Amino acid sequence: MHDFLIAFLGGLMLGISVVGYLYVHGRIAGISGLIGQVLNPQTVFKTPAIWFLSGLIITPFIYGLFIQPEIELNASPLMMIVAGLLVGFGTRLGSGCTSGHGICGMSRLSKRSIFATITFMFAGFITVYLVRHVTGAF
Amino acid sequence: MKNILAFVFGALFSVGLMVSGMSNPEKVLDFLDLFGDWDASLAFVMMGAIAVAFIPFQKAVRSPAPKTVFNEPIDLPLNQKIDPKLISGSLLFGIGWGIAGVCPAPSFTLIGLGHYQILYFIIAMFVGVLIHRKLAGA
Numbered sequence: 001m002h003d004f005l006i007a008f009l010g011g012l013m014l015g016i017s018v019v020g021y022l023y024v025h026g027r028i029a030g031i032s033g034l035i036g037q038v039l040n041p042q043t044v045f046k047t048p049a050i051w052f053l054s055g056l057i058i059t060p061f062i063y064g065l066f067i068q069p070e071i072e073l074n075a076s077p078l079m080m081i082v083a084g085l086l087v088g089f090g091t092r093l094g095s096g097c098t099s100g101h102g103i104c105g106m107s108r109l110s111k112r113s114i115f116a117t118i119t120f121m122f123a124g125f126i127t128v129y130l131v132r133h134v135t136g137a138f
Numbered sequence: 139m140k141n142i143l144a145f146v147f148g149a150l151f152s153v154g155l156m157v158s159g160m161s162n163p164e165k166v167l168d169f170l171d172l173f174g175d176w177d178a179s180l181a182f183v184m185m186g187a188i189a190v191a192f193i194p195f196q197k198a199v200r201s202p203a204p205k206t207v208f209n210e211p212i213d214l215p216l217n218q219k220i221d222p223k224l225i226s227g228s229l230l231f232g233i234g235w236g237i238a239g240v241c242p243a244p245s246f247t248l249i250g251l252g253h254y255q256i257l258y259f260i261i262a263m264f265v266g267v268l269i270h271r272k273l274a275g276a
Contacts, residue, residue, distance in 0.1 A: 008182040017150040017154065022195065051141045051145045060152050069156045071248065080258040081258050083262070084234070087234035115224065125236070
C-alpha cells in the first residue's frame with residue numbers, strides 16, 4: 001500500500017480515538033494534557049488519563065510481538081534529554097501538542113490551536129533544517 | 139467501564155501511531171525536513187484524523203450544552219486568546235520535536251515497543267512539565 005494511504009488509515013484510527021474520548025469521557029484527548037493530569041497527585045486518580053496512557057504503552061508491547069514496526073531512533077541521550085525538556089515544558093506552556101492542538105483543536109476550528117499548530121510545525125521545520133543541513137550533526 | 143474504554147482509546151491511538159509511521163522518529167524528522175528530501179506522508183495522518191474528528195467535534199462545539207453518551211457534560215476549552223504563552227510554548231515544543239522527532243504520544247509507544255533509550259526523553263519531558271508547574275506556581 002502506498003505510504004500516503006497507510007498514513008491516512010493510521011490517522012483515521014487517531015481520529016476515532018479522540019472522538020471516543022470526547023464523547024465517552026467528555027474531554028479533549030491531548031496527550032500532553034493527560035501527562036499533566038497523571039503527574040499531578042490531585043488529578044491522577046480523578047481522570048481517565050492514566051488508563052488512556054496505559055493503553056498507549058501496553059498495546060505496542062503486544063503489537064510488537066506480532067509485527068515490529070520500523071523504528072529508527074538516532075538521537076543521542078543528550079539530544080533526547082534536551083528535546084524532552086523542551087517538549088514537556090513547551091507543551092504545558094503552550095497548552096497542547098500534536099494531538100490536543102493538532103487533531104482536536106483543528107477539528108474544533110479553534111483559532112488558538114490552529115495558530116499553535118502552525119507555530120510548532122514552523123519551529124520543527126526550522127530546527128530540522130538547522131540540525132540536518134547547517135550543523136550537519138547527522 | 140469508562141476506564142476500560144479509556145484504555146481502549148489509548149490502545150487504538152497507539153496502533154494509529156504505529157500504522158501511520160508517526161511512532162518512527164526518523165520518519166517524523168524526514169517529514170519535518172521540508173528543505174531537504176521531504177517525506178510528505180505524515181501530513182496524511184493529520185488529514186485522516188481530522189477527517190474523522192471534524193464533524194463530531196463541530197457538533198460538540200456548536201451545541202450549547204454538549205453531552206457525552208453517558209449524558210455528562212463535554213468539557214471544551216473556552217480560551218480563544220492567542221497570547222505570548224501559547225506562542226513561546228509552541229515554539230519550544232516545535233524545537234524539541236525537531237531535535238528528536240518525538241512528540242508526547244509516540245514516546246510512550248516507543249517504550250511499549252522496547253526502545254528503552256526513549257526513557258531519557260520521557261523522564262526529561264516529565265521534568266519539563268514539573269518545571270513549568272513550579273514556575274507557573276500552580
